[in-house]
Amino acid sequence: MRTGLAHFLLLLATCVAWPAQAASCAGQWVAAWTSAQMAPTGDNMLDPIKLADSSLRQIIRPSIAGNRLRVRLSNLAGTKPLWINGASIARALRPDAATVDPKSFIPLRFDGRADVVIPAGADYLSDPVALPVTPFDDLAVSIHFAQAPAEQTSHPGSRATSWLLKGDHLADPGMAGADAIEHWFSLAALETETCGPTGVIVALGDSITDGRGATTNGNDRWTDNLARRLQADPKRRHLAVVNQGIGGNRLLDDGLGPNALSRLDRDVLAQPGVRYLILLEGINDIGTLTRDATASDAEHARLVSRIIGAYRQIIARARAKGIKVIGATILPFQGNSYYHPDARNEADRQAVNRWISEPGNFDGVIDFDRIMRDPARPDHLLPRYDVGDALHPSPAGYRAMAEAVPLDLFR
Template sequence: MRDQSVMHSVSVGVRRRLAAIAVTLLIVTAWAPAATSATPHAGPPGARHDVITWGASADRMGDAVPDHSYRLVVHTSVGGDDLRIRLSNAFGDRPVTFDSVYAGLRREGAELVRGSNRRLTFGGARSVTVPAGDTTYSDPLPGRLPAETTLVVSVHTAQAAGPATGHSMAMQTSYAATGDHASEEGADNWTELIGSWFYLDSVTVRTGVETGAVVALGDSITDGWQSTTDLDRRWPDYLSRRLQTADGGAVKGVANEGISGNKTLADGAGQSALNRLERDVLSHPGVRTVFLFEGVNDIKAHTGVTAQDMIEGYHTIAERAHAAGKCVVGATIAPFKGWSEWDPAAESVRLQVNEFIRDSSEFDAVTDFDRTLRSPYDHERILPFFDGGDHLHPNDKGMQAMADSVNVKALNAC
């Protein structure tokens, strides 16, 4: 019996390894450039368009470093062809030059799947200089990128100084190295672990025109604080997984544009939602729906912000998004009693704002995160089962509950 058990274990192990190899080969085959990549897209003119499949809000990141490589690990949402990335120098005060930019598939850690790392070009050139305050897209990379892919973008900053641009709290381990190692698929030279994304602020793919994306505009809860690092358990990640398997829905792309500490009205931890709406949301291709979940940082800061101030801010965001042809979903502000900045005055503003979000006609749909997360015994607190430990940020279970509470049909309302 023991011999049979050992043989069964070996057989299961072999089958699992073969299955993993098959999946990897399938992804690499899809990712490789097609023989007909130079031909026009199939279908009538205008039948396909670009859609954002991953995004992260740009912010100031400290001093830029010349002759430095960054290996940035991101997890996409919607699948499609002709991947493009957007590099951002939004907060730079001088140009930054990238002379080596690659996109590949992660095998493990900083190591890539062999044969998957492919050079990106910009207007046909291998090098690109991005002016201060600007962004630039790469040329399309032929081949198909499957949905929910762990993509690795590697860049080398040949010339960089002054403020760097990136996203500080990635909740994802990426890697850095001195010198140009962007083309390498091995992990030997990628010894510096980093928890931020530098310069990369979006990834897009080309899909049918019926497919669109939702952009989550938010703060640290959307950014994923208190979710488990490296496991993609932010609430927009859970939402993406729902959307990929949802029947009949046209919204498949998800971009997380949360910034820890962000406010609706005032700059501070990143530019305010009002001031970054164009760059972080409306400028991305294929966006069909704006998901607005901001406000707790305005309220708990005790700066004198009133409910009417918040309502006017929401109105401006919704008005601008609607003018751009986007659907707008408003989310209620979750409870945070137990957080050091909570007091009855802040709670009063939260309740007034939530009443407006629920009952006004400002939004095309409403997601009630307050009711999803609050304790049935104390509506001012997060349910302990969902509490990440600081009484403000949900844990993985709370993040999943938030995503599960989103009405997927409402994302396709416009």
């Protein structure tokens, strides 16, 4: 009898103590999904007339679980304040449609208010909401623009369909009649709160990281496939993968979007929970040098030196924040009709890849070049991994890239 009483009292003490331990858990916010924001141009811009007093529903997919969420909206490219009339989040029924579970709608608040005015050049976090998610849940973030932004902020290469409809449709489960838009606008990040050990891997890159050649709404970029590998590994499923690729991006000069050095602080160092950086940049710098005219040997040597210098800058600044920096070798691109590279461009690529691969320069190396090149023609992509332009991988190529990442880089 005494033994039974003692056992009961021990169970009671355990039940009383557990909530106290849970309450003492200091939640950590981490980036679960991101998109690199920039000023869109040309066909990537929305018609301001269509955007004014319209709702835009954007489907995103976090790579890590969490019990509470918050959304980060952006007016990065704006020179005037951006008035958002309201926003909501809900569970999407599928990644390629605007339909959501009507029971899951949660209005987003900003400092307790439904609307928010985001200063020029700034981002703004929503108040946290209780919405438990598991990795790869499809979520719909809807934004009601009170008026068209003076300057739009966007991520053109979404590889995902968004939905635009006039009026306030923040709680509309179907958005019937909405226009399909192949871009994201003013949506910079989704963050989750977790109590256990966690961390974020940021992939900083160009269109190969952004997913040119991937399947629209298929979530089959190399970063998506890497995230799935991590979630299948019990030792590493606490790690999120976020994609900060921009099509046409360069290390040294602005192209489609600001250069990688200029966006390092915002797109990498400022991401909550970042522990690792995978850097895959440089192919557009090498290709652009001779796209319109030939270059001298001295100009080629100078370019290689400057690319390596940019790597050193990124490594030093990331390491100063305690971030492990992993270099990825540049893929072959002979035969591409946009850059029409020649033997000297190939020599530049090889010189850069040698530096990336030398021990001690990066904290780790992913040899994408080795896995993606054609053994018969090492300066070309393997045909089965080529989407057709001799530059961008196919979905099969992106799977191969993800499989080539040594998971022991992430301890």
